[in-house]
Amino acid sequence: MTKALSSAVLGVLVMSQVHAAEVNITEVEQFIRQNCSISTAEQGLPSLSASCPIGHGIYQGMEPSSPEKNFFWVQCGADIHSMNESQLTRKVVEITENNVVQSYDGEYYRCLNGPYEAYKDAVQVNRYMSRLLGIEGFVRQVFLNEQLLKDGGGLQDNKGSGLSMVEPTLLNHTQVGGIVLFIPVYYDDKLSFYREANSFWNRMTLKDATKVCLSLDAELIKGEDIDLLEQHENAASWPSVIPFWTQSGNVRAFGGKTYTSTENSKFYIACRQPKG
Numbered sequence: 001m002t003k004a005l006s007s008a009v010l011g012v013l014v015m016s017q018v019h020a021a022e023v024n025i026t027e028v029e030q031f032i033r034q035n036c037s038i039s040t041a042e043q044g045l046p047s048l049s050a051s052c053p054i055g056h057g058i059y060q061g062m063e064p065s066s067p068e069k070n071f072f073w074v075q076c077g078a079d080i081h082s083m084n085e086s087q088l089t090r091k092v093v094e095i096t097e098n099n100v101v102q103s104y105d106g107e108y109y110r111c112l113n114g115p116y117e118a119y120k121d122a123v124q125v126n127r128y129m130s131r132l133l134g135i136e137g138f139v140r141q142v143f144l145n146e147q148l149l150k151d152g153g154g155l156q157d158n159k160g161s162g163l164s165m166v167e168p169t170l171l172n173h174t175q176v177g178g179i180v181l182f183i184p185v186y187y188d189d190k191l192s193f194y195r196e197a198n199s200f201w202n203r204m205t206l207k208d209a210t211k212v213c214l215s216l217d218a219e220l221i222k223g224e225d226i227d228l229l230e231q232h233e234n235a236a237s238w239p240s241v242i243p244f245w246t247q248s249g250n251v252r253a254f255g256g257k258t259y260t261s262t263e264n265s266k267f268y269i270a271c272r273q274p275k276g
Contacts, residue, residue: 028071031144032115038101044082045089045102045111054103054112055142059187059200064119069144072122076100076129076137077111088133096125107192115142136195168216171199172238172270176228180273181221183238184212192266194242201239203266209245218271220247225272230254244268 036052048054054073058064064072076092077083082102089100092113102109113129116122122139130137168184175181185202192203204212213220223246229235235254243253245267251259261267 028069028117028144032071038099043084045085045100048101048103048112050104052103053142054110055140056188057193057200058119058139058141062187064139064141065143071115071117071142071144072119073112073114073140073142074116074122074126074129074137075110075140076113076133077135078108079111080108083109083111092129092132095128098125112140168212170216172234174229174232174234174238175275176225176232178275179225180275181225181229181270182218182273183268183270184216186212194239194268196239196241197237199239201242201268203242204245204269205264205266206245206249206261207263209267209269212269213271216271216273218273220245221270221272222247223250223252225270226252226254227256238270239268242268244270 037049038046040046100113126137166188168186170182172183193200240254243251251261
């Protein structure tokens with residue numbers, strides 16, 4: 001179906017005694033041989049080793065960077081619990097001739113198919129797999145920079161501890177009274193996401209959400225902002241499955257519903273600024 005790395009390279013995940021010098025392989029293939037392995041269990045999807053990087057998501061509206069040394073995964077789901085094998089995942093393995101594994105980052109188990117050498121192949125598989133599994137999958141890119149090639153893989157910190165160093169995209173600018181509300185989105189896997197309304201939205205702790213708004217010369221929204229927003233014509237474009245942090249430290253959703261929380265809870269973030 002596509003030119004996958006599985007048959008040529010990831011077969012080595014169970015035949016790891018073959019040395020790189022014995023065959024003509026690329027630096028990417030050699031990296032995978034050395035850092036990626038799969039362990040199977042009686043139940044659940046096979047597990048990808050923590051030393052194997054899964055890269056960053058290429059979300060809607062984004063294009064992959066184009067370094068020479070990279071490869072791609074297709075994400076086929078995420079859950080707080082270990083994920084099980086099914087007839088559908090076995091069919092994905094059969095059709096793509098590639099692995100379906102799970103990778104655990106300390107917070108989520110991620111279902112992954114791959115890896116693939118070419119972005120176009122991963123995109124093709126993502127379309128097929130999304131239809132087959134009834135999900136909205138997406139492609140992840142691993143860029144093998146010199147530091148990663150030197151140090152090997154290593155578990156990537158996707159747990160949302162600390163703020164992203166990338167610039168946020170500011171979405172859903174909405175004026176309510178003399179205040180402008182907006183949602184900052186960091187396309188960085190160091191932060192947690194939830195997908196709805198055809199977009200990805202960050203989930204953060206109250207501490208991090210407060211810091212983000214302050215870094216943008218803004219502050220967290222208030223409960224009354226959400227009340228006003230509900231009456232606004234743009235309200236339908238706002239995410240609503242997960243509630244928002246508010247300045248008071250409470251968690252509010254549309255409809256006035258409140259939620260309990262802890263210091264480690266992660267909810268949506270939205271900021272407010274006086275109209276300038």
